[in-house]
Amino acid sequence: MKTRQYVSFDWAIKRLLRSKANFGVLAGFLSELLKEDITILEVLESESNKDFKKHKQNIVDLKVKNSKDEIVIIEVQYDRDYSFFHRILWGTSRVVTEHLHEGDDYLRVHKVISVNLIYFDLGEGEDYIYHGSTSFRGIHKNDVFQLRANEKKDVDKDSVQEVFPEYYLIKINRFDDLAKDTLDEWIYFLKNEEIKPEFTAQGLQEAGRILAYTKLKEEDQIDYNNYIDNRRRETVSFERNSVKGLRKVWKKVWKKENGKLHDQ
Template identity: 25%
Template sequence: MEDRNEYTKRKQEINRSKLLKRIPLEQLMDLKVDYAFKQLFGNEKNKDITVVFLNAILQKTGRNQIKDISFMNTEFSGEYVDDKQSRLDLLVVTTADEKINVEIQFTNKYDMIKRSIYYWSKAYLSSQKKGMGYTELRPVISINILNFDLFSQTERFHTSYHLYEDEDQFKLTNVMEFHFIEMSKLIKDWKDDKLDPWNDALVRWLLLLGMVDSRNGKIYDDIYKELEEMALKDESLREAFHNWEGLSMEQEQRLVYESRLKQIMDEEAAQREAELRVQHAEQKAEQKAKEAEQKAEQKAEQKAKEAEQKTKETIAHRLLEKGLEIELVSDSTGLLKNKVIDIQRGMQK
């Protein structure tokens, strides 16, 4: 009886503390859209949850726990007029004087690795001041959260990278670190029941990002129910849900978000249309090439037949000159008897 009462009490506690009190799940912003992500995690008032989120990612590589962060200007100008402008999604500096750049990419633009290295280099050089020695340059950590698959070499949703010596595999430097998180692989692992969000803080936070799938118009209610129960004990997660709800309800924020989402979806549609046009053009070119090849083969085959026929006729001509019977010449060359007779008549003219 006591066990049953404890269960009932726990269910009542969960029901009393519904995370989303004013908004249905369908109205939550997709946090994989860069605007929504930056409004939640790049906001000074939400700094505490950003610290927890970053620590969950960086624990993989053994980095010291972040105690505090300050947000930096996310736009870097090029050194020269023609240089590209770089606008980062989220850039913070820790109390250990390490910079962390977080990029969230909704769409695969097929240049993610080079893009990440480029952004890393801008953040690394931005701290250099006149007269500063190279030893004073501080580490930069790049975190890339991707709404698509990037690496075919692994099924792991979180991979990290450094510079290592080729043979002995010792680390060259600690100033460069890259993290890539592939959300599609995370969701696959969730569906395959391979994740344990109760004992893995990173999984909890990433499931928060993956709960709303605006590209496919899908909401993962099972993820929400799991996170809702965990939020009873995880204050940072509970705060993230509260702030996420508030952000999704603000009319002005909502309009900007929907405008940004439409822009992304339009870009994806245009990219897909361009890919289909290229694919159609390639198929058309391939079909033309195939038809041309078939015509060439038919022409070559026809020429070969004509050459063979000419050879047979030449042989028949010689055999007739030697006085062989028409029937024997026909059998020897494979020519029809009437054809051999025509050749003989031509010889008599």
């Protein structure tokens, strides 16, 4: 039996999953990724949300919390943007400052975790999920800086790393389609837009009910089809520009090396 067609997650998160009634889908995904129960508080407005049809900045921010009142930002993006890392740095910095009011003690700074679903070819590496955090190492001994017992009580953290933002980079296209656990089931869905009957990951079955293409209103189906067509054109345009750029670079290198040979 043919698997039902589901809409892409990056489109759904902007059009269908912004409703509180559907927060269970996103909460399920984050709970599987972070290995703890997550509650969605609200969708944070960004420039892309205010002007969705232009598809200029493909970022959607979600404010969530866990049992420790940690704030998590999930950024979904699929465009070809080489300012990616600067953008996620700006995003976490913005969240920190927005949630610290004037006169507040710095100990009230919220924990921020940036979860990024990457739908384009970025960097190198064999894995498809990368985690980044801040640690301090000695430049002579290479030891990791640790807090004393009384200092842990003062900052209400077990380690310095827990104070600083953390980053998850999920390279969707690197996934090998072998779902070895419930998180992999989510990655499989994000890549293939399919949900297998045996999948048990939190939020996935709810996603299946909400994101079925055939259940969309006619105007949403039209919008989705246009969205996919635009994304394909953007992909082709990016690839062509990348090839042109490489040709220019190699041409400059060839001229430079050829000039050296003539000078010898």
